[in-house]
Amino acid sequence: MPFAFVDTLTENFDAFVEGFFTTVQIVVVSFVIAMVVGTLVAAFRVAPNKALQRVGGVYVEFFRNIPLLVLLFITFPGLRRAGVEISAYVAGVVSLGLYTAAYVAESLRSGVFSVPKGQIEASLSLGFSYPETLRRIVLPQAFRTVISPLGSLIIAMIKNSAIIGGSILALDDLLKTGRVIASRTFDVVPAFVWAASGYLILTGLATLAIRRLETRYAVRR
Amino acid sequence: MTVAVFEWLTAGNNLRFILEGFLINLQIAIVAMVLALAAGLALALLRLSRNRVVSIATGIWVDVFRNLPLLLLILFLFLWIPQSARETWEDLMPSWMPESWHSGLMLAGLSGLVLYNSAVLAEIMRAGILSLPRGQREAAQALGLNYQQSMRHVILPQGLRRMVPATVSQLITLNKDTTLVSIIAIVEVMRRARTVTATSGNPFTGGGVEAPILEVFLFVGLLFIIVNYALSRLSRLLEVRETERTGSAPKVEVRGLEEQVA
Numbered sequence: 001m002p003f004a005f006v007d008t009l010t011e012n013f014d015a016f017v018e019g020f021f022t023t024v025q026i027v028v029v030s031f032v033i034a035m036v037v038g039t040l041v042a043a044f045r046v047a048p049n050k051a052l053q054r055v056g057g058v059y060v061e062f063f064r065n066i067p068l069l070v071l072l073f074i075t076f077p078g079l080r081r082a083g084v085e086i087s088a089y090v091a092g093v094v095s096l097g098l099y100t101a102a103y104v105a106e107s108l109r110s111g112v113f114s115v116p117k118g119q120i121e122a123s124l125s126l127g128f129s130y131p132e133t134l135r136r137i138v139l140p141q142a143f144r145t146v147i148s149p150l151g152s153l154i155i156a157m158i159k160n161s162a163i164i165g166g167s168i169l170a171l172d173d174l175l176k177t178g179r180v181i182a183s184r185t186f187d188v189v190p191a192f193v194w195a196a197s198g199y200l201i202l203t204g205l206a207t208l209a210i211r212r213l214e215t216r217y218a219v220r221r
Numbered sequence: 222m223t224v225a226v227f228e229w230l231t232a233g234n235n236l237r238f239i240l241e242g243f244l245i246n247l248q249i250a251i252v253a254m255v256l257a258l259a260a261g262l263a264l265a266l267l268r269l270s271r272n273r274v275v276s277i278a279t280g281i282w283v284d285v286f287r288n289l290p291l292l293l294l295i296l297f298l299f300l301w302i303p304q305s306a307r308e309t310w311e312d313l314m315p316s317w318m319p320e321s322w323h324s325g326l327m328l329a330g331l332s333g334l335v336l337y338n339s340a341v342l343a344e345i346m347r348a349g350i351l352s353l354p355r356g357q358r359e360a361a362q363a364l365g366l367n368y369q370q371s372m373r374h375v376i377l378p379q380g381l382r383r384m385v386p387a388t389v390s391q392l393i394t395l396n397k398d399t400t401l402v403s404i405i406a407i408v409e410v411m412r413r414a415r416t417v418t419a420t421s422g423n424p425f426t427g428g429g430v431e432a433p434i435l436e437v438f439l440f441v442g443l444l445f446i447i448v449n450y451a452l453s454r455l456s457r458l459l460e461v462r463e464t465e466r467t468g469s470a471p472k473v474e475v476r477g478l479e480e481q482v483a
Contacts, residue, residue, distance in 0.1 A: 061453075064453075065393065065445060065446040065449035065450050065453070066397070066446055067397035067398070067400040067445055069411065070411070070438050070441050070445065071442070073434065073438040074434075074438045074442065077434045078433070078435035078438055078439075079435065081434045082434075158290075159288070159290040162290030162291075162292045162293055163292055163401065166292045166293075167404065175290060178293070182300060183300075188297070188300045188301050192293065192296075192300075192301075196289055196293060199290055200289065
């Protein structure tokens with residue numbers, strides 16, 4: 001019955017829409033965290049100071065090599081049991097944000113290295129301080145060369161956000177919604193196909209948006 | 222309670238229990254990787270097929286499965302794969318395989334991992350093959366090799382060599398992703414870590430030393446970090462060697478580095 005397929009969507013439309021926007025919200029908030037922290041870590045990584053570089057390096061290797069699910073266990077039940085009152089939502093977006101920040105930092109670092117050294121020297125000789133040079137000269141250019149890797153990271157975040165809903169944090173995101181509907185109605189295939197479509201819409205839109213940004217701003221070196 | 226940290230590690234058989242769980246994750250990663258490499262190669266070749274219908278259909282398959290959350294695939298297969306298939310798996314599993322492989326749930330977990338990773342690897346391989354200069358294929362043709370011969374003797378050996386670093390990166394991702402099967406109740410390091418946090422305080426079943434969740438999972442994370450860090454060094458090393466061998470960096474343009482993010 002093809003209609004049963006559509007029924008699953010129409011009967012649970014509000015739930016699906018809500019799950020969809022919860023996923024969007026998780027991704028957006030985590031992305032902001034990832035960009036802020038990632039930029040900071042990248043600045044550490046390229047700082048003219050060995051100790052700071054080391055700190056940035058440890059951050060990247062820690063968060064890039066740890067499974068996100070383990071991180072969620074540390075930040076939610078782990079911290080709560082240790083007496084930190086953290087909500088599932090905060091634990092989720094902060095974990096995803098910090099996790100992705102490691103990748104953001106690596107992309108930015110490669111972007112920074114693609115800015116010719118002469119520009120940094122010129123800026124320093126013009127009297128800019130090192131942080132100023134980074135902020136005004138290097139980073140604006142670095143960001144433009146890394147639009148496409150950052151875009152890929154957003155797509156990865158959309159996929160990874162499902163781990164937050166699927167784990168013990170159980171935020172009502174798209175995957176959780178599909179799962180609940182599947183177990184309530186026993187229409188496993190339609191429930192998951194609609195949830196999957198939601199994710200494909202998101203990744204598809206992200207891909208298109210990145211492609212447009214790329215043609216507008218990207219600098220190829 | 223004392224302030225001693227990680228005291229639980231040496232209490233009872235906690236350490237061994239967790240390490241053995243971690244070994245299951247590594248086994249899952251290796252088996253899934255081998256299967257995904259084989260399936261990925263098939264998908265890559267089909268996508269490069271000169272038959273448009275085949276190539277477009279494969280392209281859709283690959284793009285759908287690498288753009289879906291892996292956990293969604295695993296949870297779907299968990300609910301969708303019929304009981305009879307799981308029982309067949311349980312019957313067919315040779316007795317020398319470790320205990321957790323005998324669970325029918327493993328079929329769902331493993332299928333999800335292979336489905337997702339074969340799509341990602343197919344893209345990596347396709348990029349590796351396409352990155353070869355056109356002249357290679359033309360030269361093979363000029364030498365009188367047919368399509369299959371030129372693929373086997375000229376294109377694939379070079380193309381696949383270029384994708385080695387990207388494949389090792391994907392192995393790191395896959396390694397991390399094996400923790401996701403704990404969500405469908407397969408017993409591996411995550412489940413075992415939870416058992417430790419629950420039982421370690423008991424003087425009979427644990428060692429009588431409380432195991433804080435925070436510390437236990439930090440330790441589990443550390444295990445992954447050690448193995449994955451070693452793998453990433455290996456990937457770097459291979460890249461450097463390839464550069465030295467060919468005199469140029471193997472620039473494999475895989476659309477999107479999200480493949481390397483779990």
